[in-house]
Amino acid sequence: MTLWLMNENNLAKLAKAEAEVIAAHFGLMKKRDAENAVTEYTKIAEETVATxxxxxxxxxxxxxxxxxxxxxxxxxxxxxxxxxxxxxxxxxxxxxxxxxxxxxxxxxxxxxxxxxxxxxxxxxxxxxxxxxxxxxxxxxxxxxxxxxxxxxxxxxxxxxxxxxxxxxxxxxxxxxxxxxxxxxxxxxxxxxxxxxxxxxxxxxxxxxxx
The missing domain is CATH 1.10.530 (Lysozyme)
Incomplete structure (x- = not known):
């Protein structure tokens, strides 16, 4: 485990994983998720709302x-x-x-x-x-x-x-x-x-x- 941590690439991966876990815990959206967020559209074929x-x-x-x-x-x-x-x-x-x-x-x-x-x-x-x-x-x-x-x-x-x-x-x-x-x-x-x-x-x- 110690040898694995000595590798800079592995440390970067670990830091990224920890950041994502923290973001998920506090309900934060990652930047790439925000960029790919799907806009909600209004369907024509649905039940009427207005009276x-x-x-x-x-x-x-x-x-x-x-x-x-x-x-x-x-x-x-x-x-x-x-x-x-x-x-x-x-x-x-x-x-x-x-x-x-x-x-x-x-x-x-x-x-x-x-x-x-x-x-x-x-x-x-x-x-x-x-x-x-x-x-x-x-x-x-x-x-x-x-x-x-x-x-x-x-x-x-x-x-x-x-x-x-x-x-x-x-x-x-x-x-x-x-x-x-x-x-x-x-x-x-x-x-x-x-x-x-x-x-x-x-x-x-x-x-x-x-």
Whole structure:
């Protein structure tokens, strides 16, 4: 043992091992662990967290003039999301982003289109897709989110006109919905920080009193 300790390389190994034991004992993270720490992302295919009341109260605070028809359709985000295993509150937060909190100012779509996510607006000046009723527009949005989230089959018949264009499962996290942040260079929108903008709205919704 004494001869082993006389070797400088062995002493260095021993010192390193002792340091790691001490760090583990006191709950300290080694530098290399910190560098390799995995960021926790927000899954799209999970149970909804926000309630209908939180979503309504958030929207009324942001847009006091919001149409009553919009407030009435909010439960559809949860029911349609639950049917496909997709977080309806994420879809609602996305709609708030895409429509300017349903004020539709500067938006490519209008309320009467029942398109609350800019679906089909692939370039400036395009009108986008239209749906016969709010439920169908929300269902199409949920289906499109599911296309990005995973490769599982749809529960309801497909009505999303752009479902077939998505590389299934390429964006399982909200953070990856933006093309610029997606590891595969795919996603819902090209704008920088698209997913983070949705999450900022979502966090505000879940922090709203019911």
């Amino acid at each position: 209908v009341e939180q979503m309504r109260n958030y929207l009324k605070a942001k847009n006091p003039a919001v149409a009553q028809s919009v407030l009435d359709m909010i439960p559809l985000y949860l029911s349609e999301g639950a049917a496909e295993g997709i977080r309806g509150d994420i879809a609602f937060a996305q709609s708030c982003l895409e429509t300017g909190n349903f004020a539709f100012k500067g938006s490519a779509v209008t309320l009467d289109q029942n398109n609350f996510c800019g679906m089909g607006v692939t370039r400036r000046g395009m009108k986008g897709n239209s749906f016969g009723m709010p439920q169908l527009g929300i269902r199409a949005q949920i289906q499109h989110l599911k296309a990005y989230a995973n490769g599982e089959p749809l529960v309801n018949p497909v009505i999303d006109p752009r479902f077939r264009y998505v590389s299934r499962g390429c964006a399982p996290y909200v953070e990856w919905l933006g093309i610029q942040e997606n590891p595969q260079g795919r996603g819902w929108a090209n704008g920088a920080g698209y997913g983070k903008k949705i999450l900022a709205i979502l966090n505000s919704i879940t922090s709203t009193k019911a």
